[in-house]
Amino acid sequence: MQTKPVAQFKNIKKRIGSKLIIDDISFEVNAGEIFGFLGPNGAGKTTTIRMLFGLISISEGEISVNGFSITDDFEKAIAGMGGIVENPEMYKYLTGYQNLVHYARMYGNLTKERIDEVVALVGLEQRIKDKVKTYSLGMRQRLGLAQAILHKPSLIVLDEPTNGLDPAGIHEFRMHLRQLAEKENVAVLVSSHLLGEMELMCDRIGIIQNGKLVDIQTVNDFLAKDEVVMRVTFTVDDVIKAKACLNKLYKDQDTIVKETSISILMDTVRIPDIVTAFVHEEIRVSGIDKETQTLEDKFLKITGGSGIA
Amino acid sequence: MRRMLNLIQNENMKIYHQMSTYIMLGLMIVVVIAGGFISTNGGPGQQATTNSDWRTELTEQNTNLQETLKGIQSQGIAVESAQIEKLIKTNNYRLEHNLPPEYGVWGFVTEFSVLVDLVSLFVIIIAAGIVAGEFNTGTIKLLLIRPIKRWKVLLSKYIAVLWFAFVALILLFVATFVVGGIFHSFNGLNQPYLGYKNGNVTEINMLWHIFINYAYACVNLLMMVTFAFMISAVFRNNTLAVGISLFLMFTGNLLVGLLSNYSWVKYILFANINLTVYTDGTPVVKGMTMTFSLMVLAVYFIVFNLISWYVFMKRDVAT
Structure with a gap:
């Protein structure tokens, strides 16, 4: 496995008012690995992901993707990323397919074939022509994954991705991610508050608490340290x-x-x-x-x- | 450029796949049809229906008007006498050039060009929703994590709103034309509009006249829509944007009326929004000119847009 860093977080801080929400976080996500971002609700997972996507400003430090700074080189940095922030919120009055066409147009050069390919990959062929408002949460997650990988990004970021998926769905989802990481050498950043899920899915886990990155370990180390x-x-x-x-x-x-x-x-x-x-x-x-x-x-x-x- | 067209196409897709859009456009057509019914049953269309002896009617009317004019002139009310003079001269012009006063399809279209205000209302609703709606539903996040700068996303939305206004105006014109024609006949399509300038009656192309009518009404539309768009982008709240914009649209003139004793009232948007006062009517404050109003409008327009763009580009997206 390569260890080329795709996403780099360098001494990230986020201040809202006088409150330090994210306190000096640094880590890297490498090509071909699934990195788990673990922490309870309100620890700062989503805030960090929002900064990575350029949705909110970074108070201090720098985040870069494929070597491009998200602040200074937004278009180039974001072009290599895909993902979901919090919930997979789609246009409910459009069909799943129209939603994907909508996002595909924003990349300019994606073909119809690519959309069909992605739809097949996430297993939504049967329902893709239905309006999203008729979808279950699990189906919305699948559509969310579809829009995230549409443009073949080198970094996929998924915030609480298994929310609303049934056990079979979670298993399938894990397989998708594994395949993307191993076969296509994609870097994956997944956040969750469920340890069990992280253990099964990730190669490395970073633990965030009160806006601080407390520990980063490989899953194997994590389990070894586990007391009986x-x-x-x-x-x-x-x-x-x-x-x-x-x-x-x-x-x-x-x-x-x-x-x-x-x-x-x-x-x-x-x-x-x-x-x-x-x-x-x-x-x-x-x-x-x-x-x-x-x-x-x-x-x-x-x-x-x-x-x- | 290609990417920009894609973005506008996206925004259009979102506008035209929402039920509410069709409800609004349908409502407008219903109002036009209802107007058609009313105008044939005792509305302004009825009394102006042409009959063969329109010449005797106009001559009679002129004799009456002459008498009223004399009465008024002895009292010295200048404004009203000018109005009556205009009527007399127009009637004379009709008699001389054999132009029967026909209400017909153009009369209906002209009269119902006031519905541009209804279009404004609908476009305000679209403008209010197009940014705030994405925040309400959370879709803004997936929209802004694409390799497109935020200002382009906002521009595509603004253009889509103006495009919707254009479509709605065309629809209004076509609807009033068709309904007017059905209820009042399509006769007299080549009839000119009789304008009045410096005491002389002039013939104006009817389509041009209607276009100018629409254009004047669109000043209000453009300003209020840009305002709604700004509120939508700044407060990210759909209801607030619709509410404030409509409130101002309906109370704006009242506000100007209340403040008309102050000289600074001329810098208020609503004192400048009705440009027809410069062609026939009197401006809110003496000494205001068309150029002055256009400049004030331009300043408001630029400020509204600067605020929209600045806030949309700078603020954190934390929905």
Whole structure:
């Protein structure tokens, strides 16, 4: 894989009034990689993406795409980019096809064939001649992706792209992005507040909190650092006996007891031991759930528990 | 240039694919047709219907007018006597040149050229929506992330608005012509319009006369539409742009009337917007000339546009 930077953020700051919304962010997105921009709502993901697209001014620093500054060389920089900012908002009273024609005209030299090709790629052939107001959110996302890749950009930026997609749609979407990154060497910048999604989709993840870029890691590093201690929930027939049993094994761990289940924070390696202990006490176990870590948990860990904005 | 045409084509596509556009244009045609009905049932068209003894009628009318004129002149009301003199001279001209006073299709078209104000209203609505609407729906973001500078995007929108005004005016003309013809016959198409200048009756080509009528009414249209466009670009709010523009359009003259005692009233847009006062009528403030008004209008026009463009190009898009 090449490591040619397509998008470069150099010491970006954004001030609104006296408030510093984005505080000194620097990173690069390379050709052929999917970069995940991870952070809770209000951390500054969308603001950063807006600056990248030139929709809002940059207070300090410079963003360049393919070597062109978005502030000084807007047309050249933006020509290499495509994407969605927040929601895929299209003209609802036009058909999907008319929407694409609308954007294609703004690039001047796109053919009808290219539009058809993109429509087929995102799987909208059946509905492309229908008005967008009849589309589901998932279909709008597909149309959003279609307009983003219409002009074969070298950087694709997608803000919360899997909003409104069903699991099959998310899977398909991921495949599209992978293909674009690997086969066409496109750089992809994806923002999300869902960690699980990012892990599956991205090569590298940058974590943003309160307008600061806290950490950048490859997904592999991210997972390696992942501790095995997590909250495990056992569905049992007798929670009282189970609680007594767990208290014996983990003396100072709090348990959460519900009507048919009990959960505890523990090292997942020891799950079999617990099951054995339960069986020994004649507690019938009908289910074990490892709670997937939310971004918040992860976030608290990485940022030293300073909380979410 | 090619790209600019594409942009205008885009804006047109957006205007002409909205239901509201057709409702407005349809409404205009309904008003014209309704006008056709009214004008044949006791409206101004009826009383002017030509009959064979129009000569006796005009002669009679002139005798009456002469008497009224004498009465007025003894009281010394100059304005009214000039009006009556004009009528008498026009009637005489008709008698001398065998031009029967026919209402007909041209009468209808001329009379209903006041509907240019209705067109103005519709164009204001389009102008108010064309920028603010994109902000309301959030589509502005996908529109501005293309390799086209913002001023070009705005220019394409402005041109599309003016193009819509042009289309609507043509439609108004055609509608009034067709409806007028159907209700009042297409006779007298070659009839000239009788103008009056410095005490002399002059023949003016009818189409030219109607064109001039439209053109005068369009001064108001252009200024108010540019104003609505500015509000739309600055406040990014559809309702506000329509509201303020219509409010000013309807209260502008009232405002000028209220302030007519101050000399600076002549710098107010609305004191200059009606240019017909320089051909027949009296300007708001004595000493105002056509050139003065045109200059004031030009200044407003430039200022409105500068504000629109400056704000649209500089402000953050954070919808």
